[in-house]
Amino acid sequence: MRTTNKTAYVKRNILSGVLFGLGLVAFLDEVIFHQILHWHKFYDRSTTNIGLISDGFFHAFSWLATVSGLFLVADLRRRDAFSYLLWQGSVLLGAGTFNLYDGIIQHKIMRIHQIRYVDNVIIYDVIWNLLAVALMIIGLSLILQSKKKMKETI
Structure with a gap:
């Protein structure tokens, strides 16, 4: 694998990883929290049918x-330009970014659904958002580590 080829495609490696991470974690959210556990629908502020339709659109987005x-x-x-370490970091960054967006924007600001409808939802919110931040930090550190390795081998 040519390092110079990889450095020319750093942004594309990151984009591919972020897209995959967003899609993967959205898919897991849909399957685990929407379908298996029945904690919520993508849009809970209407009828069950609307919630199911919104889940369908959410599922289509994730795929x-x-x-x-x-x-x-x-x-x-x-193109012989794939960097697995860079991609791994980008997947984690995308997954964490989606979860943080979901936890803050969708759950708290837009209030289109909550992670779970219980009396002490704050516990779920804190864990959800801390996990998201942890994924983002690990992802960013892998991205920086990969970029450093690429520079060292040039």
């Missing part, structure tokens, strides 16, 4: 992001 990220990975591999 679109996931597949788009994988198409970019395939293109990077074809």
Whole structure:
């Protein structure tokens, strides 16, 4: 693998990882919290039918992001420009960013749903958002580590 080729495609590696991470964690959210545990729907401020339709759109978004990220990975591999460490960090960054957006914007500001409808929801909110921040920090550290390794090998 040529390092110079990888450095020319750093942004595309990051974009592919972020898209895949967003899509993957959105898919897991949909399956675990919406379908298996029945904690909430994507949009809980209306009827159950509207909630199911909103879940369908959410599910379509998650697959679109996931597949788009994988198409970019395939293109990077074809060009011999795929950096696995950079991609791993970007996946975690995308996953954490989605969860933090979900936890702050959708749960608290827009109030389109809560993570769970219980009396002490703050416990769930704190854990959800701390996990998101941890994923983002780990992801950013892997991205920086990967970029440093690329610079050292040039």
